[in-house]
Amino acid sequence: MMESLSHLAFVIIDYLKQRRSDVINAKIVLAVAASLIAVVVIKKIVDFCLWYRYYTKLMKRVPGPEDTHWLYGNLHLLTDKHSDQLKLGQELTAKFPRMYKFWIGPFNATVVLNHPETIKQILTHADPKSKGFGGAYRHVYPWLGEGLLLADGKRWSRARRLLTPAFHFNILKPYVNIYNKATDQLLRKFESYAERGVSFDLIKEMSLCTLDILLQCIFSMETNCQERESEYVQYVLKLGEIWSKRNRKLWLFPDIIFYNTKLGRQFKDHCDKVHKIAEDIIKNRQQEIDQLDGMSERPYLDFLDLLLQAKDEDGNKLTKSEIRNEVDTFLFEGHDTTASSISWLLYLLAQHPDYQQKVQEELDSIWANKATEWTQWEDLLHFEYLTMCLKESLRDSSTVPLIQRLVQREMTIDGKVFPQNTLFTIAINSVHHNPAVWKNPEEYRPERFSRENNSIDNFSYIPFSAGPRNCIGQNFALNEEKVIISRVLRHFSVKLDPNFTVEKKIGPVLKAEGGIRVFVTKRNV
Structure with a gap:
């Protein structure tokens, strides 16, 4: 009316x-x-x-921090000092171990869930990601578009069905050679650091290595980005940095303000450039396929090949924009997250040399019967202790600290009724450090994930989320991480630089302020 x-x-x-x-x-x-x-x-x-x-x-009716500003809500509690942000999350989880509200400005609040019994009710449904005002994903939408990460409803269901075959083990198996090839280059750099006796930033080196791998697995594109800077790499890194900054600044939420700032103009410029590069690669690959009347004779199918082949139940292929969105999404989700995961594990093993030695002993026993220095597909099943250490690292240092959902139905959680369109934040890092869920959560203890300890609730441990919208590429990531870590620790021991303090940096991906500086020493193997 x-x-x-x-x-x-x-x-x-x-x-x-x-x-x-x-x-x-x-x-x-x-x-x-x-x-x-x-x-x-x-x-x-x-x-x-x-x-x-x-x-x-x-x-x-929902508990939450009392210090609420009339304009900023609770956003003013998120200072630019990352250690304060981490401390705030720990304090709120200790005070409110199941859920609490957090105001994003004067009119919007998110309900933060930090207990497996409360998050289970959200993650068991395929509710959409939050792209409205105050939602964590709204600001990255111009970059990633309606890719699998941000798509909703039928579009998400179709994309999930079309992309699932791309992560079948028959597709993933040949990628092990790509992981090894990129790790060869990484080890040569480590050897140089060891010979010179200098420390270096672990996150930077791992970020370049994982990006090298992804560009080959997505595009069959060899950029040599581990040795020389690539414009594409710099654009991608800067886009993630700008997104993180914008999410913490309420006054940058409105597009009309953001895109008239230097930061906003830079974000748009980098989005346009990243899209143009991806579109040119897709166009050239399609022309190559048309000329050859089919796929080329490469020893493996890359992600782009699979996207170009994919058809839905009606025989419809993905459009060019859909393919670009999926490529950008896979690059975003699979690059920084994997680099961060590897870096935090090596950091924790450097903090606990006894655990590091156990991993190396396991690797030495496996390599005693091997004729190649490369980690092979069959080896991945035998990394029992390494896998325990990796799982505990993903709990201790959750690569993706939080995710969000916008529920499409009325829900009752802990006796409280929430209407449709309530914004929920799943605080993964808080779940993994909740003393009501984990005993001594601040202690790094790989034995939590031993074969004997099989009583861990599926929603207590969610580094890759859970339910229908879990991470489709988790096996790709875990395989990649195991190959890189096994080869690094097979040839080197890692020690922390005592002159450098590591401070966790909360953002879309868990990083370290100023990086993680370490020394490596060559092993006699």
């Missing part, structure tokens, strides 16, 4: 523009139009006030 009145008002205004001669009638009609617009505006204000009253009444 109100939409019809609003439309009528604007039709009348258009009519006035065409009949300017009739001044008297124009004044009458203009007055009517103004009245109708006023009715629409007043109705919307009243509706908003009623909604806000209901919303605040609802949120009062």
Whole structure:
């Protein structure tokens, strides 16, 4: 009804523009139009006030931090000092071990869930990611588009069905050679650091190595990015950095403000450039396929090959924009996350040399019967202790600290009713450090994941999320991590630089402020 009145008002205004001669009638009609617009505006204000009253009444039933600013909500608690952000999460989890509210500005709040019993009710459904005002994913949408990470409903279901075959073990198996080849280059750099006796940033080196791997697995593209800087690499890294900054600054949430800042203009420029590079590669590959009348004779199918071949149940292929969105999404999700995971594991093993030695002893026993220095597909099943250390590292230093969902139905959690479109934040890092869930959660103890300890709840340990929207590429990532870690620790021991303090940096991906500086020493193997 109100939409019809609003439309009528604007039709009348258009009519006035065409009949300017009739001044008297124009004044009458203009007055009517103004009245109708006023009715629409007043109705919307009243509706908003009623909604806000209901919303605040609802949120009062949910516990949360008392220090709430009238404009910023609780965002002012997220200082630029990353150790303070981590401490805040730990304090709120200790005080509210199941859920709490966190205001994002004056009108929006998210309900933070940090216990397996509360998050299970969200993750068992394929609810969409949050792309509205205050949602963590809204600001990355111009970059990733409707890829698998951000797609909703039927679009997500179709994309998931089409992409699942790309992560079948028959497809993943040949990638092991790509992992090894890139790791060869990484080890040569490690050897140089060892010979010179200098420390280096572990995250930087791992980031270049995992990006090298991804570019080959996605595009069959050899950029030599581990040795020389690539513009594409720099664009991708900067986009992630800008996204993280924007998520913490309320005044940058409105697009009209953000895109008129230097940061916003840079974000748009880098999005355009990354999209152009991906589109050119896709176009050239399609031309290559057309000329060869089919796929080339490479020893493996890359991600782009599989996307170009994919068809849904109606025989429809992915559009060029859909392919680009999936490529950008896979690159974003599989690059920084894997580099971070490897770096934090090596950091923790450097902190606990006894665990590092156990991993190396396991590797030495496996390699005693091997004729090649490369890690092979069959070896991955035998990395029992390494896998325990990796799983515990993913718990201790959750690569993706949080995810969000916008529920599409009314839900009752812990006796509290939440309406449709409530924004929930699954605090993965908080779940993994919740003392109500884990005994001595701040202690790094790989034995938590031994074969004997098989009582861990599926929703207590969620480094790759859980349920229908879990990470589709988790096996790809774990295989890659095991290959790199096994070969690094087979040839080197890792020690922390005592002159450098490591500080965790909370963002879309868990990193370290200033990196993780380590020394490596060559082993006699």
